[in-house]
Amino acid sequence: MQADIDFSHYLKNAGTGLIHLDLAVEGINCAGCMAKIERNLSAIPDVTSARVNLTDSRLALEWKAGALDPALFVSRLAELGFKAYPFERDDAETLEAQRAQGLLRRLGVAAFAAMNVMMLSIPVWSGNVSDMLPEQRDFFHWLSALIVLPAAAYSAQPFFSSALSALRARGVNMDVPISIGIVLALATSVIETINHAEHAYFDAAIMLIAFLLAGRYLDQNMRRRTRAFAGNLAALKAETATKFISATEIRTVPAAAIRPGDIVLLRPGERCAVDGNVIEGRSEVDQSLITGETLPAMAAPGSAVFAGTLIRSGTLRVRASAASGGTLLDEISRLLDHALQARSRYLRLAERASRLYAPVVHATAFLTLLGWLAYGATFHDSIVTAIAVLIITCPCALGLAIPAVQTVASGTLFGSGVLLNAGDAIERIAEVDRVIFDKTGTLTLPELDVTNFASIPDDVIELAGRLALSSRHPVAAAVARAAGAAAPLPGIEEDPGQGVHGYHQGHPIRLGRPSFCGADSLANELLHRDPEASVVAFSHGDTRHVFAVRQKLRADAADVVSGLERLGLAVEIVSGDREPAVRLAAETLGIHEWRAGVSPVDKIARIEELARQGCKVLMVGDGLNDAPALAAAHASMSPVSATHVSQAVADAVFLGERLAPVRTAIVVSRKALRLMRQNLWLAVVYNVIAVPIAIAGLVTPLIAAAAMSGSSVLVMLNAMRARGRGTV
Known part of the structure; x- marks a missing residue:
């Protein structure tokens, strides 16, 4: 029994007195099922949250600690007609693969039976207008029954079981009218065959099942492809780590046992299990997940490494800053979960419509039966027309219209380095007409960079870089990183607040404040040319040089800004930084409207001012001071390097050092919004045209089955167009 499961292993502390549990739920097929469960x-x-992830059939629950027995949820889901058990990613992926294979097998059986029955139907159709004997027609009908009835009993199981579960729970879902239509078509065909009638509808019933299975398999396959992104993230996680338990002894331990401050050993070919900083060693590291760059980066003492990155060449000792559950990779996984659970006002509209749809379909078919009987038609003709109405009005297309686009677009955005963090993010990002950028950490990279290397001799750069390795100051770290320094100079001491010093080749060598290095005049000249730079000086004997250090604009920032303007968006900078720095960034990027020295309150005031003018603003920022503006904007995005508060408030987070995901998010979201609207209109127009035709008795059940399934397939194929980057 499910109630006997020990849930203690699966319960997680969600903070503030809440418990979190993920359940895998069988039988979730549509938006109506999601709404019903939630x-x-x-x-x-005492339940504070219940959210269904349609993509991997997962239910995320949160409730007040100590208030409920988790077995209650399993029992309640059983009452609703769903089977549930604790969610484990590997098991879920296996079950989903098995489900897809099962659908494909049933589709193969239905398609094979449909082809054979169609071959048998051809002589019957032609014989009805020629000289076929009734005995011969009956033989073909019984032969069709012999093929179709067992094939339908096997192939239609997904619809029958889902409908039965809904009825047992005293409810209806989309599979109820489907199942009724199939059963009625088969029953009518058997009765017609027994009564030696000219027509039977075995071909319509099996074709209906084949079309429905094809649509459901396409939907399942589309979800599995999108879920592959999450599966790839899970595969990047290292479950164990090699930990130093003493200065000379190591031991392999679970990643969950690593604590901040522990030292771990990373060897070539291993996945890093922790976030941390290198304290010894050098290696090329594949960190494409974090930076978006395919070329490996060089890790050296002082470099940051992240969980999920692959160690390429050398051995590293890393001091952990975060491990199991708290790494950047875990944060990305959580954001991806939000993306896959994306919901919207269009989805809520489709949910409400599909919830009302099943009873409306049943009522329409029943009224059609009564109407034709009142009109004087035979019971046979009336029931056949009612079956056609029941089949042709199935709400599958409406139920798939929005979730299909949401799922594909979320996967496309994730593949482009954008993680959705809000259910209606796609719609709101698509609607923006103005983009406001913060400067520091958003238009610029978060790390400092040396900007005047071209004017300094190579031998000086090499010496300064090695000298800088002995300092922990971020400006010195920028010099070491830019120089690619690997080995520090021996015998170097640090003078706190001034810099580092020592001797090299018999001459004193220093790196630090200009006054500490005797380079005040050179520093003043540089600051006159570039007043926003930070200055670090270098001296070796009588040689003096100064390095200009500052945050560098993202490499593609200018291209992205011009691209946004080509999309018809106004772009401006609103920053708390000093005026010269903001002016320089704006001039470099070609942004004509900018504000400097702006407080968080002023940022909100600017966004509200634009909102009163009818503008819909996308705010892009990273700092704690940007969080209120991110929350106030119509839509918002943050880089992955942003503070946790900013990431939590933002509607989307983008990965890597490039700004291109901001433009990609707008392009893909606009395309997705168009596709959502198109799908809703496709579903509505289809029913406006098809239902009157069916009520008028102008279509057979076979044609109704083809039309209904065709509309569902058309909706899904249209949704798949969201996979391309596209242009707007």
Whole structure:
């Protein structure tokens, strides 16, 4: 029994007195199922959150600690017609693969039976207008029954079981009218065959099943492809780490056992299990997940490494800053979960419509039956017309219209380095007409960079870089990183607040403040040319040089800004930084409207001012001071290097050192919004045209099956167009 499961291993502390549990739920096929589960479980006292992830059939629950027995949720889901068990990613992926294979097998059986029955139907159709004997027609009908009835009993199981579960729970879902239509078509065909009638509808029933299975398999396959992104993230996680338990002894331990401050050993070919900083060693590191760059980066003492990165060449000792559950990779996984659970006002509209749709379909078919009987038609003709109405009005297309686009677009954005953090992010990002950028850490990279290397001799750069390795100051770290320094100079001492010093080749060598190095005049000249730079000086004997250090604009920032303007968006900078720095960035990027020295309150005031003018603003920022503006904007984005508060408030987070994901998010979101609207209109127009035709008795059940399934397939194929980057 499910209630006997020990849930203690699966319960997680969600903070502030809450418990979190993920359940895998069988039988979730549509938006109506999602709404039904969430509505019923949210109504349980002390439950604070119940969200269904349609992509991997997962239910995420949160409730007040100590208030509920987790077995209650499994029991309640059983009452609603769903089977649930603790969610484990590997098991879920296996079950989903098995489900897809099962659908494909059933589709193969249905398609094979449909082809054979169609071959048998051809002589019957032609014989009805020629000289076929009734005995011969009956033989073909019984032969069709012999093929179709067992094939339908096997192939239609997904619809029958889902409908039965809904009825047992005293409810309806989309599979109820489907199942009724299939059963009625088969039953009518058998009765017609027994009564030696000219027509039977075995071909319509099996074709309906084949079309439905094809649509459901396409939907399942599309979800699996999108879920592959999450699966790839899980595969990047290292489950164990090699930990130093003493200065000379190492031991392999679970990644969950690593604590901040522990030292771990990383060897070539291993995945890093922690976030941390290199304290010894050098290696090329594949960190494409974090930076978006395919070329490996060089890790050296002082470099940051992240969980999920691959060690290429050398051995590293790393001091952990975060491990299991707290790494950047874990944060990305959580954001991806939000992306896959993306919901929207269009989805809520489709949910409400599909919830009302099943009873409306049943009522329409029943009224059609009564109407044709009142009109004087035979019961046979009336029931056949009612079956056609029941089949042709199935709400599958409406139910798939929005979730299909949401799923594909979320996967596309993730593949482009954009993680959605809000259910309606796609729609709101698509609607923006103005983009406001913060400068520091958003238009610029978060790390400092040396900007005047070209004017300094190579031998000086090499010496300064090695000298800088002995300092922990961020400006010195920028010099060491830019020089590519690997080995520090021996015998170097640090003078706190001034710099580092020592001797090299018999001459004193220093790196630090200009006054500490005797380079005040050179520093003043540089600051006159570039007043926003930070200055670090170098001296070796009588040689003096100064390095200009500052945050560097993202490499593609100018291209992205011009690209946004080509999309018809106004772009401006609103920054708390000093005026000269903001002016320089704006001039470099070609942004004509900018504000400097702006407080968080002023940023909100600017966004509200634009909103009153009818503008819909996308705010892009990274700092703690940007969080209020991110929350106030119509839509918002943050880089992955942003503070946790900014990431939590933002509607989307983008990875890497490039700004291109901001433009990509707008392009893909605009395309997705168009596709959502198109799908809704496709579903509506289809029903406006098809239902009157069916009620008028102008279509057979076979044609109704083809039309209904065709509309669902058309909706899904249209949704798949969101996979391309596209242009707007």
